[in-house]
Amino acid sequence: MKKISSSILEISHENMRFFAAQTKSKDVVSIEGSVLGGKNMLLQNKSKIPELAAELFDAGTSKKTKDEIREALSSRGAAMSFFSTGDRICFLASCLPEDVSFVLELIVECISDSTFPVKELRSAKERMLAELSEEEHQTHSLAAAALSRLIYEPSHVNYIEKISERKKSVELATRADLLSFKKMLGKEGLVLAITGDISPTKALKSSRAACVKLPKGTVVLTEKKINTKPQKALSELITVKDKANVDVYLGTSISLRYTDSLYVPFTIICEMLGGGGFTSHLMQTVRERDGLTYGVYASGAGFAGEADGYFRVKASFSPNRFSESVKVLKKEIAFFFAHKITAENLTLRKTEMIGEYVVGLSTSKALASMLHKIGIEHKKVEYIDEYPEIVKNVALKDLKKAAELISVETLSLAAAGTFPKKV
């Protein structure tokens, strides 16, 4: 089979990495990229600054008003958005082939020249506060955030502050904070992937021409603090009125980074236990056998930027069967780690993951996303073809070692919903 990497062009320039690949998707061009700069580089009370900046990048530059930016995109049928992760400001765009240069130039202009008008900042803060108030009713977000606080110490990058703390950070944000954050952003560590109905050579030329206009940037990635919070089986139940379903997270912080050799074996364990489909152990037992949930999933999270991440299991349960369901869930997780990590299951899961990988790369958008990830993780472009081999080469002993990182007895429980009187 033809290697995917053979159809991808890559260039590096001034510490920026650009990828481009032509696909047969007519009229669709997907752009995904990022520059260094996020909440992990700021003080904790400034944690919402990158998010606000991302929200306001299209709200006016020194050359264009908000309306000019938005109408220019809309009149081309193009879409552009920004969002922040711990270490990065990311951008996503889609456009018609003839507008790629325009969209790239606009992304660069928004990142480097946004003015964060006072009125727009005030509105963005109000919107963000309103959305945080909405989150007070969202059971899945509440449970996910609560789990992070049970398993991480507050100084860790994966710790999610309480809504009240996040609101405070929004309220305190000033235009000066945003301008100062913007100064940090630039070429350093930029990754950009363009895929779709475009010649890769042309795409790379346009990318470089646009991105060289960025300032150098001042962000330096430093090594992240390792979580030292002892893992205990803690629990937090968050009562939210009038909810028909309880969202549940079980999880534990683990001493693992994506650069570690046990990372891929760990992801295979998560897939075996609770991968996205119907064949995982938890879907076969908690859902198919016992009918206790619509969905139960295991995954790793919080590994971005080489942080030590965590293992988590997510499920939804009926309130009146909450206690019984959690008991079964814990029992099945324990049973899996004791008895189901076998050579036979590993072989099955490898085939599944390799097939899923091929299927997952069948859109322009997914390919752009994968190339962006490769760039961020400092991998060679050939990794796109090597991944199936890496999975194939995982042995049972690797899985057993990875399993030792997860202590089932110390899984913490966070749940949100309307609970019956006796839980």
Added chain:
Amino acid sequence: MHSRSKKESIVSGISHIETVDGISEYLLKKNGLKILLAQDNSVPVAGFMVTYHVGSRNEATGYTGATHLLEHLLFKGSEKFNSEHKNSISELLETKGARINATTWFDRTNYYEVLPAQFLPEAIALEADRMRTARITEKDKITEMPIVRNEFELGENHPAEALDKQVWATAFQAHPYHHSTIGWKTDIEQVPISRLQQFYEDFYWPNNATVTVVGDFEKKEVLTLIKKYFGVHTASPKPFPSLYTEEPAQEGERRTVVRRSGVNMIAIAHKIPNAHHADIPSLALLAVILSEDKTSRLYKALVDTVKATSADTYCWQLHDPALFETVITLAPGVSHDFVEKLVKKEYENIAQKGVSAEELQRAKKSVRAYAASRRDGPYAFLSSINEDLATGDWKRFVTFPKSLEKVTTKSIQQVAKKYFVEKQSTIGWFIDTSS
């Protein structure tokens, strides 16, 4: 672009009906199964889908949600593919990396596999088998019902879904669009297995289905496989139960309120005709102009000004007359009444003064991007053409974007005048009771 020939195709027993924009339609003559092929060998991935022309519009009180519950039960195995043979759909296809699932909606139910192309024959064999030999047993219903009920409960956690159910239930009194696809909770819990078996027997036949194949395959090979596996079935021996209920004319504004802990929301809905009506392209572009992006009227009036955190307009294009619906999440401290008046004023403004040529031009440009995105990968193609199949004409996939090109500012003003009529409206408020 378009070719029509009712000749025998490359495989005997299968007629080629027509080819439009790279999509070829065929008919398996023995049993009336329709086949759509869209070949694209650029990546080694294929998509296979069976769309049954049955959805929650075919249900009635007592068995609302039956189409969806039945969809779940079709994963419990069939005569040749089941867990005893170790070749259930999960074991046979998911273990090879296939993305498998099914969805149910008002007018259709679809089962699909997006998978490494070499496993396409297995997907075809399995879907053919479960078309007529699925196991629909009381034992499986007992374990599956709570799963579906939990899916219902998950939806109820979201104010938007709770409100939407009430808006449709208020807007439609006789027509089955009255109830949501998930059904009423007690029907999910108590529908007898015999009703589900009858439902399967009534609707799961080749001449009530369309098979769509997209991606990496060879036409002759795939048609041969379809003939081999689906050709074992006969056509339905009796006519399909028809829906003869029409929604009576609405004779006044309707209102509904959900008081529950959550977020304040408002929905404003107006009756519109079915997907094939000549006014639909104008209504569809009107929805784009109202809420598609940050230049849209409602975004500017509500989200940009922090009166709301979201504003979305939907022009529901269904088999039968449906709704044009705007759903808004209010910012804290903003009253329902204020936003309702503001949206109605915006509607009135369009009805009186129309939209600008620039607005229409932008909306049309977004159509080209939208049309292109529907062909970005097998899943996007399947899920998109599935909705056109549900309306009764797959060619909408090709013709609808073209019909949007013909929309004028005048036609948008005309549809605004025609459909933004108070007596045809249903207003829903979700009122947060937590504070």
